[in-house]
Amino acid sequence: MDRVRMGVLGCADIAWRRMLPALTAHPSVEVVAVGSRDPAKAAAFTGRFGGEPVTGYEAVLDRSDVDAVYVPLPPSLTADWTRRALRQDKHVLSEKPLTGSAREAAGLRDLARARGRVLFENYMFLCHPQHRLVDDLLAAGRIGRLRSLTAEFTIPGKPADDIRHRPDLDGGALTGIGGYPLRTALRYLGPGLDVVGALLRPDPHTGVDTDGAALLTAADGTPAQVAFGLRHAYRGRYELTGSEGHITVPRAYTPPADHPAVIHLERDGVREELTVPPHDQFRSVVTDFVEGIRSGAPARSTLAGEALVEQARLVEAVRAAARRGR
Known part of the structure; x- marks a missing residue:
């Protein structure tokens, strides 16, 4: 082909x-x-x-x-x-x-x-090499043992007719942008995450959730806190806290294709800035899609296969936990 x-x-x-x-x-x-x-x-x-x-x-x-x-x-x-x-x-x-x-x-x-x-x-953010650099830092023990994860993605308000505000199209913060921090938790803590608790705050006029948060735990007990919202100042970041330091990715989800990405590493009171060359994740x-077609198998399991099921299961579990909480 x-x-x-x-x-x-x-x-x-x-x-x-x-x-x-x-x-x-x-x-x-x-x-x-x-x-x-x-x-x-x-x-x-x-x-x-x-x-x-x-x-x-x-x-x-x-x-x-x-x-x-x-x-x-x-x-x-x-x-x-x-x-x-x-x-x-x-x-x-x-x-x-x-x-x-x-x-x-x-x-x-x-x-x-x-x-x-x-x-x-x-x-698409999973295809940016800045996350592979984070993998390397973790594997090298630069922050010790991973103890917790936080991730958040919030964006300014959209017009009233935006699909994120339409309940008939399954709009809302969870479906619109909540998947990004949830996928981040899956990437670093692995499948089988348990949703300990969740909150989805509905808009009084449309009924769709405009913001939310969830507390997750991995099989080994490592916690993750995620947050997302549709009427906030922009923020798209995650942080990994270890026994000996921190890794912060400040532009995790929408890094400009023509700008270097910056990762912050802090350990023993010393902070380093690590840069990744500009990269177009789209x-x-x-x-990767083309390579998957040509090879007869997906090129990246993080975008296909079991990851699809785990992602949907986690979204489903967040929604269920929010209903129980109300």
Whole structure:
């Protein structure tokens, strides 16, 4: 396969700002079709990024010249259209959250395996090398034994018609951005995290959760505290506290592609700043997706396979714990 021929299901903001620029700039990808329920939106996208405008999502899946699809749909639609795409033997790069149901995630994982297709959930921050540097620091014992983790992702308020504020589209802080700090906890503390307690604070007008927090514990008892919100000053960071020091990643989730990333290491009262060269994590997602298709297996297990199920299970458990708390 010389180039992966991509179709796009939906005209979301993240597709316009981030993923379609990455897809069209990649030498191993050709965007051949963009589907939307609104023909004008599809035409606007293809006018900028190329490909053929298509009315409706099914029409994209029916095309024989589409090998894979990118699915930037609202949370309420993502799992269904991912399932339809897999059943038509398309590889799928799905925006997060793929689903908030562990059972549904397992079904999609199994369907992808049965069809021999690659299924990625686009937690693109995992593809940035700054986190591999953190891995190296932990492995080298630079902060001793890991004792706790904190992670938070908050963003300023969005317009009232943003999908994050729409209960009919499964909006809310947990589905919109809460997955980032939860995925961070999974990355460093491993699967099987237990949700000790959680809070989701609903908007009095829409009913969707606008902010929340959760306390998690790993199998060995290591705790993690995560927080997320839709009406806050911007913050996207995590910190690992060890028996002998701290590692802080201040721009963990949205590091600019043209700026070095900075990691803070503190030990024995001495603070170091470690820099990682500029890196485009969106381009890396596309590269890994293409490599997964060409090799017949996902290139990064953190974006596929069991990680999909664990992520959905954790989101489900946070929601359940918040209901019990109320």
